[in-house]
Amino acid sequence: GAGVSQSxxxxxxxxxxxxxxxCDPISGHTALYWYRQSLGQGLEFLIYFQGNSAPDKSGLPSDRFSAERTGGSVSTLTIQRTQQEDSxxxxxxxxxxxxLKAFFGQGTRLTVV
Amino acid sequence: EDQVTQSPEALRLQEGESSSLNCSYTVSGLRGLFWYRQDPGKGPEFLFTLYSAGEEKEKERLKATLTKKESFLHITAPKPEDSATYLCARRGFGNEKLTFGTGTRLTIIP
Incomplete structure (x- = not known):
């Protein structure tokens, strides 16, 4: 597909x-970001990957959050032991x-009940 | 610390009524000022990047401008389809993250 795809x-x-x-980024894009948007809040930076460099994890809110990017393409954000505030x-x-400018996917809406 | 403040939080305009949205940002070490549009239930859609004071960019009814301490998104003769939340973000030196404001929710009334 032409855009960033999230599932x-x-x-x-x-x-x-x-x-x-x-997250499946746009083909050929070397940089990948994860953000979180809570109801009524701005976008909160979580993590940034660029090529083979060490990721910038400075926005991860706790050690329950982790992300990886395999082969410089697809990325997975994992949240362990989810809490309601992770919604x-x-x-x-x-x-x-x-x-350069960043292109966003449609997002994954996570609800923790 | 990087900060971005947008005003107003919400703005209702009649169709055809021009106005401006404001974005104030941490001035030190600005490497780019970005404007995005976000429709309900969708991800932000890129509009403009501005890099230096005095720079202006236009797209249809929208024009973004940058001064030394703030950016404006001017909307001329808006239409109902311009209704959306408009987000401003800054990128500084030393890292690649975009710091976003909380947005201006724009409603254009037919």
Missing amino acids: PSNKVTEKGKDVELR AVYLCASSPGTG
Whole structure:
């Protein structure tokens, strides 16, 4: 596809369960971001990957959150032992390189019950 | 610390009534100022990037401008389809993250 693809589009999970969210960036884009958007809040930076460099994890809110990017393409955001405050829309974006505009996916709406 | 403040939080305009949205940002070390549009249930859609004071960019009814301490998104003769949340973001030196404001929710009334 031409754009950033995220799956699933919606996820409902029980408190305490682990979840995995997937992002397929635009082909050829070396940079990939994860953001979180809570109701009525701005976009909160979580993590950034650029090529083979060490990721910038400075936005991850706790050690329950982790992300990986395999082969410089697909990325997975994992949240362990989910809490109700993790409920939000998780957005992925990709960019052709450093300093350039980022293109966002449609997001995954996570609801923890 | 990077900060981005947008005003107003919400704006209702009649169709054809021009106005401006404001974005104030941390001035030090600006490497780019970005505007996005976000429709309900969708991801942000890129509109403009501005890099230096005095720069202007236009697209249809929208024009983005940048001064040394703020950016404006001017909307001229808006139509109902311009209704959306408009987000401003800054990128600084030393890292690649975009710091977003909380947005202006724009409603254009037919």
